[in-house]
Structures are given as structure tokens and as C-alpha cells.
Amino acid sequence: MRLTSEQVEHVALLGRIKLTEEERELFTTQLNSILAYFEQLQQLDTAGVPPMSHAVPVSDVFREDEPAPSLSTEEALQNAPEQGRDCFQVPRVIE
Amino acid sequence: MSASTGLHELTGAQLSELLAGKQVSAREVLAAVYARVDEVEKELRCYVLLTRELAERQAAEVDELRARGESLPPLAGVPIALKDIYCTKGIETTCCSRILQGFIPPYDADVIERCRANRLVFLGKTNMDEFAMGSSTENSCHGPSRNPWDLERVPGGSSGGSAAAVAASEAIVAMGTDTGGSIRQPASLCGVVGLKPTYGRISRYGVIAYASSLDQVGPLTKDVRDCALMMNVLAGHDARDSTSLAVPAPDYTQSLAPDIKGLRVGLVKEFMEYQGVGVEPEVGAAVRAAVSRFQELGAVCQEVSLPHLNYSIPVYYIIAPAEASSNLARYDGVQYGYRAADGEGMIEMYRNTRNQGFGAEVKRRIMLGTYTLSAGYYDAYYLKAAQVRTLIRRDFDQAFETCDVLIGPVSPTVAFRLGERTDDPVQMYLSDVCTIPVNLGGLPGMSIPCGFSAAGLPIGLQLVGKPLSEETLLRAAYAFEQSAGFHRRRATPVQHMNGRRTTVVREG
Numbered sequence A: 001m002r003l004t005s006e007q008v009e010h011v012a013l014l015g016r017i018k019l020t021e022e023e024r025e026l027f028t029t030q031l032n033s034i035l036a037y038f039e040q041l042q043q044l045d046t047a048g049v050p051p052m053s054h055a056v057p058v059s060d061v062f063r064e065d066e067p068a069p070s071l072s073t074e075e076a077l078q079n080a081p082e083q084g085r086d087c088f089q090v091p092r093v094i095e
Numbered sequence B: 001m002s003a004s005t006g007l008h009e010l011t012g013a014q015l016s017e018l019l020a021g022k023q024v025s026a027r028e029v030l031a032a033v034y035a036r037v038d039e040v041e042k043e044l045r046c047y048v049l050l051t052r053e054l055a056e057r058q059a060a061e062v063d064e065l066r067a068r069g070e071s072l073p074p075l076a077g078v079p080i081a082l083k084d085i086y087c088t089k090g091i092e093t094t095c096c097s098r099i100l101q102g103f104i105p106p107y108d109a110d111v112i113e114r115c116r117a118n119r120l121v122f123l124g125k126t127n128m129d130e131f132a133m134g135s136s137t138e139n140s141c142h143g144p145s146r147n148p149w150d151l152e153r154v155p156g157g158s159s160g161g162s163a164a165a166v167a168a169s170e171a172i173v174a175m176g177t178d179t180g181g182s183i184r185q186p187a188s189l190c191g192v193v194g195l196k197p198t199y200g201r202i203s204r205y206g207v208i209a210y211a212s213s214l215d216q217v218g219p220l221t222k223d224v225r226d227c228a229l230m231m232n233v234l235a236g237h238d239a240r241d242s243t244s245l246a247v248p249a250p251d252y253t254q255s256l257a258p259d260i261k262g263l264r265v266g267l268v269k270e271f272m273e274y275q276g277v278g279v280e281p282e283v284g285a286a287v288r289a290a291v292s293r294f295q296e297l298g299a300v301c302q303e304v305s306l307p308h309l310n311y312s313i314p315v316y317y318i319i320a321p322a323e324a325s326s327n328l329a330r331y332d333g334v335q336y337g338y339r340a341a342d343g344e345g346m347i348e349m350y351r352n353t354r355n356q357g358f359g360a361e362v363k364r365r366i367m368l369g370t371y372t373l374s375a376g377y378y379d380a381y382y383l384k385a386a387q388v389r390t391l392i393r394r395d396f397d398q399a400f401e402t403c404d405v406l407i408g409p410v411s412p413t414v415a416f417r418l419g420e421r422t423d424d425p426v427q428m429y430l431s432d433v434c435t436i437p438v439n440l441g442g443l444p445g446m447s448i449p450c451g452f453s454a455a456g457l458p459i460g461l462q463l464v465g466k467p468l469s470e471e472t473l474l475r476a477a478y479a480f481e482q483s484a485g486f487h488r489r490r491a492t493p494v495q496h497m498n499g500r501r502t503t504v505v506r507e508g
Helices: A005-014 A021-043 A073-077 B012-020 B026-044 B052-067 B110-117 B160-167 B184-190 B224-234 B281-296 B307-330 B345-357 B360-372 B379-399 B425-432 B436-441 B470-484
Strands: B047-050 B079-083 B121-126 B173-178 B193-196 B216-221 B264-268 B300-304 B405-409 B445-452 B458-464 B489-497 B500-507
Touching: A005 A021, A005 B360, A021 B307, A021 B360, A021 B379, A021 B425, B012 B026, B012 B224, B026 B047, B026 B052, B026 B079, B026 B121, B026 B489, B047 B160, B052 B121, B079 B110, B079 B160, B110 B224, B121 B160, B160 B173, B160 B184, B160 B216, B173 B193, B173 B224, B184 B193, B184 B445, B184 B458, B193 B224, B193 B470, B216 B224, B224 B470, B264 B281, B281 B300, B281 B405, B281 B445, B281 B458, B281 B470, B307 B360, B307 B379, B307 B425, B307 B436, B345 B360, B379 B436, B405 B470, B445 B470, B458 B470
Parallel strands: B079 B121, B079 B173, B264 B300, B264 B405
Antiparallel strands: B047 B121, B173 B216, B193 B216, B193 B445, B405 B458, B445 B458, B489 B500
16 A cells, blocks of 8 residues: 555545645655555455454443533633634635 | 762662651752752753742751651652653643643642652653653753763653753652653663552552553662662552552562572563664663573573564554554543634634644654544554464463563663664664563563663663563562672763863763
């Protein structure tokens, strides 16, 4: 598997990162060398081995559904780059 | 301690005694530590933010409470340095990333609440690799910190600022986080004690996430006793972190007995040589000397092999960036932090914000994680890595059938030079070859000083235990430390001595 510059651009779009042309070329080279390094895992037979996504066997941790205070609107908005009318403001989405 | 020893050079336990006996005030201790900061910080750059006013208020409160005769927790009045990764209410928290510049958290992380309740005094926020991605602090948006033992070398990372601050007595104790070695590796390179507890032992609530199945909080201290005292502050269940273990935390200071007769110690072959490549000779020699010391202390030592550890680097660099690509999706210029000024529409705003806000290593890992999780590649990369992770954990479980503690180096080399590994990501990734498997297994791991290279650079010994066996690690570490005495050596960075930057070493 070899990543092309076009695929790197597609991944950058999926990851919501804009790359300069220089970065795209650099990442194409570096990601390819890292992915080549990953190839060694294919030597291992992992048929029937369960995947481990977490270090501790935790699942479905429930608590009582009791109302409790949370952040106020002012606190939630205090770090927003742009805000107004008690909302986060973003560039226009719908034309 | 001699009469000439400055307060900043003492340990938390020593200061605790002086404070409780009213021989010194918390304000005097704080003044001594900040005087030290003023003396060496220009060279070392451990801190990205100093919280002097808050610290003075906290110290004054401790003194007032003590004067009124109230009983206080052991570390009350002891100054602590905090990695810039913990949400601290009202104090800027940036993870050393441009994308979080100006972010003032509206709440405290669980561990910060615990530190406040224990009345530790907050010195400031320490430098780190951006979003904890790195092994040298060179990925910080503020520039690197320096190693107090040699100013031309890195302090390690990502918790490099915290490790260097403790090593240079710019802090009495400090906190870090460890996803692939970020507490243990800088502790090793700076000659201090660092503990990454069992996954789930300490709450991650309010800790800025990198790779959630691997991230864990822990202390960096001058000796093992302070490590135990800090664990008493930090450990415990927290309902706000669903992976927090509902297991009561013991009194870790009870483990500080230098008796390890019959302790079964295993030297891990794959820690000494990864894929057949051995560690630096001086590092290997120091670790073998540690094995001999353990034997003299009555431990039973053997060599063990955990063959799947030879795959831990590719496994980690698939799993951690995959989790990071998801965790870091939240930095989009909407709710907090930096937003790019230019860009047409939402998607362009996101992309410009993230291009300008993230550094190169963070972008590289987001790209890597996005790719390995994307349609068509998931099975070949992420699923495969998660399966090999199981094999690594099984190797550990098997080794713990015949061993109580596994040991080896923390880092295959002593501190490397600034700039030496920045151009080659895979070389930098290999810095963490001995520490990464421990995170993959969710196990507790510890770094303690076990010697010095001929050039005077510290070497760290790694101790690894079964889940929730921190007490065993502390007991083994304490016995070793009391016998070896390396923890008494302190780095004293001095500027431009004899025309070149150097450091003076003294026995404390």
C-alpha cells in the first residue's frame, strides 16, 4: 500500500485540516514511511485473537439519573471565539 | 539535610515535618521555591505560566489554618507544579497548543480538586509536548524545556517541564500524564521518580484527552516517599470518569518498608533489546547493576521474555493516533480556543483553524489516525493492532505468574540533544520503546534513578507490576532507593560556567 499525494489530501479533508502544498508532500513521505513500518504486524497470526480496545473490562457504567447543577450559559460561552444571543456563533452554513 | 540546604532542595516529606512543627511557614517555603525559579528558569523554561498570586494566597491560607491549630493533610503548604494538561478553574490551560491559547477552564479536573482539598500550593503550569504528543518537549508551542543536568539536552517528554522542575528544585513535587511513557521517560532523563499508575486508578476527569484508553495521571517527585504521599492525594474512585476503578485506595506510605526478601523480580529481555537492538551500553550496565542490588537485598531475580513486546511500537502508533484523531475533533474554533480569521463557510473555517492551531506532530498523528480508521483500512491497521495488544497483555499476564515485578530500562538512551530526533518521527517514537507496552497493558509502571552515565546524565530503572500493584512497586522502589542513594544527587544548572553552559552536581 502506498499513499498518494491525492489520498493524503483526501485524508486531510476528512480530518478537517488544511495542508499547504509543502506539508502535503512532507506528510506523504512521512506517512508512507510510518505505514511501511506498520507492515511488520502482518507477520503475526492473530486469527481468533479478540481485539483489546480497553485496558480494564468496563462496560455500561450507570449512575442514578438525578438532576444536578451544570455549567451556566455564561460559563459555557466564556471561551467562545464568537458568541451572541446565548449561542456559539459560526460562519453561515446554509446559503 | 545540612544547615546550608535551601528549603527548595527538600522533599515534600521533609517540608511536611518542618511545616507541621511550625519550624517554617508555607509562605517561607513558597518564597524559597520561587527564588529558585527566578534563578534558573530563564535557562530551563520548565513553566509556561506561573501562578504567583494564587500560590501566595494558598500558602497564606495554610499558615492561617495552622496558626488556628487546625489539623491539615500531610502535604498542606507544599508547592506543586502542574502539567499544562489539567483543567484548572480560572487558570489558563493550553496543552501547549496554539489552538487552546487563552482557554480558561470553567471547572477543575478531579486531581486538581484533590490537590486543592489537600492544600498543596500551585506554583504554575509546566511545559509539555503539544497535546502530550512527543518525547522531548520540542513539540511545545512555547519551545522546548532544557535538561537541568545538561542544558544542551532535552528533559524528555511529554511531561518534560514537570520532570525538569522537580530535578532542578523549581518545584517540590509535580504532576504529569503518561500515555506511552510521558511520566516515566522524562523522570528517567531528569533523574527523578515518576509513577504511571494502573489505568483507572486515578480519574481522568478534566484531563485534556490524547488517547483515552492509554492516558493516565501520575506524580513526579524527588524520592519514593513523596511519590507515595502524592498517590495518597491523587488515587481514588471518581464517578465522573466511567473508567475510574471503584476500588478503595490504600495508604501508600504503608509500603515504604525496605524489606523485599523473596520478591520475585524479572528482567525483561525485550526491554534490554528491542527487535535485537540493545540499549546504550551504559544504560544496560546500570540496569544489570540494579539486578545485582535487588539480589543482594534478598530478591529472587530471573530473566524473562515477552516476545510480543517487539511489536509494541507499531501497535501504539496505530492505536494512539486513532484515538487522538477522534479526541482532537473537538478543536474546531467554535466552543473554545483559537479560530482562524479567514475562510469561506464552516468547513473552510474548521480547516484553517486546525491548520494554524496545531503543530506538525499533532497534524501528523491526526492524519495517521484518520487514515487507519478510514473505510477499507480499519481491519488492516486498527483491528490488527488491537489484536496484537491482546497478545502483549497476555505476555505480561504470563510473566506475572512467575514474577511480582518486571524491570528494565525506562529509556534505551540517556537524554539526547535538542534537535537530534526532530526530523525523523520513527526515531523519536523509538524513545518510548520500553514504556509503551506498559500503557498498552494498562499496568502500573515506575521510573527511579539507578545510576549516571560517565558524562553525568541520569539513568532510570523501570519497575512494572500487575494491575493495582502500586504498593509492590513502591516497596521495591523504596528498598532500592534506600540502598543505592542515587536520589540524593541534585542537578544545579549554572549558566555559562567557564565560557560554556554546564551544570554543577552536588550531593544533597
